[in-house]
Amino acid sequence: MAGWTRHQGQAVALPRANVDTDQLIPARFMSASRAEGYGRFLLHDLREGDPDFPLDRHPQASILVAGENFGCGSSREAAVYALVDAGFRVVVAPSFADIFAGNAVNNGLLTVATDQARAILAVLGDGTLSGTADLAAGTLRIGDFDIALTLPEAVREKLINGWDDIDLTRAHSGEIRNFRDRRKSDHPWAFPST
Amino acid sequence: MSAPATLLDKLWSAHEIRRAADGTSLLWVDRHLVHEGSHHAFGALRARGLPVAEPGLTFGVVDHYAPTRHRDRIEDASIRVMIDRLEANTAEHGVRLFGLNDPRQGIVHVLGPEQGLTLPGLLITCGDSHTSTHGAFGALAFGIGATQVAHVLATQTVWQAKPRAMRLVFEGKAGPAVGAKDMALHWIARLGTSGATGHAVEYAGPAVRALSMEGRMTLCNLSIEGGARFGMVAPDETTFAYVQGRPYAPKAADWDRALEDWAALTTDAGAHFHAEARFDMAEVAPTVTWGTTPEQALPIDATLPDPARLTGPQAEAVRDAMDYMGLVPGRPLAGTPVDQVFLGSCTNARIEDLRAAAAVLKGRKAKVPGTVSPGSMLIKAQAEQEGLDRIFIEAGLDWVGAGCSMCVGMNGDLVAAGKRCASSTNRNFRGRQGKGARTHLMSPVMVAAAAVTGTLTDARPLLEGRV
Numbered sequence: 001m002a003g004w005t006r007h008q009g010q011a012v013a014l015p016r017a018n019v020d021t022d023q024l025i026p027a028r029f030m031s032a033s034r035a036e037g038y039g040r041f042l043l044h045d046l047r048e049g050d051p052d053f054p055l056d057r058h059p060q061a062s063i064l065v066a067g068e069n070f071g072c073g074s075s076r077e078a079a080v081y082a083l084v085d086a087g088f089r090v091v092v093a094p095s096f097a098d099i100f101a102g103n104a105v106n107n108g109l110l111t112v113a114t115d116q117a118r119a120i121l122a123v124l125g126d127g128t129l130s131g132t133a134d135l136a137a138g139t140l141r142i143g144d145f146d147i148a149l150t151l152p153e154a155v156r157e158k159l160i161n162g163w164d165d166i167d168l169t170r171a172h173s174g175e176i177r178n179f180r181d182r183r184k185s186d187h188p189w190a191f192p193s194t
Numbered sequence: 195m196s197a198p199a200t201l202l203d204k205l206w207s208a209h210e211i212r213r214a215a216d217g218t219s220l221l222w223v224d225r226h227l228v229h230e231g232s233h234h235a236f237g238a239l240r241a242r243g244l245p246v247a248e249p250g251l252t253f254g255v256v257d258h259y260a261p262t263r264h265r266d267r268i269e270d271a272s273i274r275v276m277i278d279r280l281e282a283n284t285a286e287h288g289v290r291l292f293g294l295n296d297p298r299q300g301i302v303h304v305l306g307p308e309q310g311l312t313l314p315g316l317l318i319t320c321g322d323s324h325t326s327t328h329g330a331f332g333a334l335a336f337g338i339g340a341t342q343v344a345h346v347l348a349t350q351t352v353w354q355a356k357p358r359a360m361r362l363v364f365e366g367k368a369g370p371a372v373g374a375k376d377m378a379l380h381w382i383a384r385l386g387t388s389g390a391t392g393h394a395v396e397y398a399g400p401a402v403r404a405l406s407m408e409g410r411m412t413l414c415n416l417s418i419e420g421g422a423r424f425g426m427v428a429p430d431e432t433t434f435a436y437v438q439g440r441p442y443a444p445k446a447a448d449w450d451r452a453l454e455d456w457a458a459l460t461t462d463a464g465a466h467f468h469a470e471a472r473f474d475m476a477e478v479a480p481t482v483t484w485g486t487t488p489e490q491a492l493p494i495d496a497t498l499p500d501p502a503r504l505t506g507p508q509a510e511a512v513r514d515a516m517d518y519m520g521l522v523p524g525r526p527l528a529g530t531p532v533d534q535v536f537l538g539s540c541t542n543a544r545i546e547d548l549r550a551a552a553a554v555l556k557g558r559k560a561k562v563p564g565t566v567s568p569g570s571m572l573i574k575a576q577a578e579q580e581g582l583d584r585i586f587i588e589a590g591l592d593w594v595g596a597g598c599s600m601c602v603g604m605n606g607d608l609v610a611a612g613k614r615c616a617s618s619t620n621r622n623f624r625g626r627q628g629k630g631a632r633t634h635l636m637s638p639v640m641v642a643a644a645a646v647t648g649t650l651t652d653a654r655p656l657l658e659g660r661v
């Protein structure tokens with residue numbers, strides 16, 4: 001996955017709370033190969049039959065502003081793939097579900113939890129606002145709204161460098177091996193032999 | 195003496211290999227369970243040319259796409275390919291697979307405990323949000339996404355920020371026809387679907403102690419529907435009795451050592467919880483969801499909310515959910531006609547759940563069609579030995595094989611658009627059981643009551659004199 005430091009794009013509103021992962025990508029699409037692209041599955045059943053759906057009115061948008069508890073439900077990372085493949089780099093909401101937020105970082109998608117999301121939604125209405133996320137400066141600006149990003153350093157670095165953790169972790173393989181040996185002698189039942 | 199610790203603290207420190215500067219922990223994973231959804235992760239591993247670090251601690255299960263009927267000929271190629279891929283990936287990496295034709299096959303969160311793979315004190319991950327189920331044993335168990343699954347496969351470790359500790363205490367004694375499902379829907383209705391976000395929930399109190407392992411698993415399973423990635427119950431005699439003798443459980447001298455270790459897995463008196471809530475079982479009735487999130491739940495004798503009496507986004511959300519569900523505001527919940535029933539899923543398809551439903555169904559006929567899918571093939575065999583299958587079949591319900599089935603519909607077991615299903619599952623999201631499907635979540639006894647009356651109905655009168 002490619003990293004990014006600065007992103008400039010159009011923000012669009014999805015004024016719903018509890019947008020769950022079954023909405024973000026219905027289960028029936030999850031056997032598709034990622035190479036085919038998951039963007040067309042994004043919010044599939046909500047969009048279908050609604051020509052006014054915000055995302056279809058503004059297909060170029062790359063910053064999504066939504067209601068609280070965004071991404072609740074299953075651990076399916078495909079929900080993040082659908083957003084990323086549809087061109088989104090940033091999601092702003094009052095709150096996110098834990099697993100979704102973790103999956104997002106691993107795919108270069110910035111999630112910004114802020115109470116200002118409600119005010120931004122009100123200003124956005126059916127339209128768009130231009131937005132800029134700057135990971136180096138730690139700022140997000142949407143229209144006239146300024147939001148300070150409070151990212152843990154590791155998250156910021158991951159997004160900027162497009163790292164996945166496997167390399168980072170393998171640098172600690174000695175420590176991991178020692179831990180394993182200790183665990184095996186203290187808790188032999190944790191290593192089943194059947 | 196060290197400061198009083200919570201069960202979470204003890205489990206966390208026992209698995210922490212190191213802590214990064216930002217506070218994120220690198221944790222050792224004792225058990226990694228993979229299902230068909232792992233294909234992205236195995237693909238990532240292949241792309242980097244890495245092996246599975248600990249094939250002996252990794253276990254594969256066919257469940258999400260498992261056909262519940264006609265297993266010998268899967269006609270849908272997209273389903274066949276998902277199962278074939280898991281078979282190929284586990285074979286390639288030397289990972290044990292509980293495949294479609296294994297007599298032990300079942301839903302990952304049913305099979306793990308049943309085989310003794312799930313034990314107190316272990317850290318268990320799986321690419322499925324209901325992994326919290328295993329916390330019922332006093333394990334640290336949580337769902338992870340595909341990138342993390344790849345990471346666990348490659349390193350047998352996972353990076354995770356420690357959640358805050360939250361305790362939910364249930365006082366008193368459950369009334370008739372009230373069980374773990376009702377307790378879960380009750381707290382989620384009170385605290386909301388994000389009420390426990392960022393927290394690990396420890397369930398405590400006499401009503402939790404009184405639950406069987408099956409009940410504790412149901413309770414922990416639904417933690418994620420209240421936002422908690424972790425749910426747990428401190429292990430006790432009930433736990434040890436369940437675990438002893440299971441195929442992968444410790445034996446002989448190891449068993450004695452393990453018991454000693456497990457006895458310490460409790461929250462110390464005076465330990466600090468970031469949040470705590472108490473519930474009185476006298477207030478927990480048989481509970482049913484009416485809307486499109488698990489927090490939209492009510493006691494069966496309640497009336498539906500009326501958006502006209504609410505304001506702002508709340509009114510909007512209620513109206514939206516009522517619309518989708520095809521319900522009339524202000525009407526009683528009981529008496530709502532259903533089109534079908536489903537008894538299954540990792541939430542409520544264990545032997546105790548099947549027995550409870552059978553107690554209502556015995557000698558009665560279902561007024562609507564329905565499916566009963568046991569949580570595993572071993573449970574299916576046990577139910578058949580007890581004659582429960584006859585009760586379901588004579589009531590007119592389909593008795594099928596084990597898998598996720600209509601919980602998520604990936605195997606083609608779907609609820610048709612506009613149809614209303616009384617379901618023992620865990621998610622009533624729009625389209626969860628099929629596009630346009632209307633799902634009401636409830637306990638197995640309440641599903642059985644819906645079957646025999648054809649409506650959402652209070653199971654209590656139907657159980658009188660039967661339990």
Ligand code: SF4
Pocket residue numbers: 257258301302303322324539540541597598599601602620
């Ligand atoms: S039964 Fe449903 S909730 Fe449980 S693992 Fe399967 S799909 Fe997930």
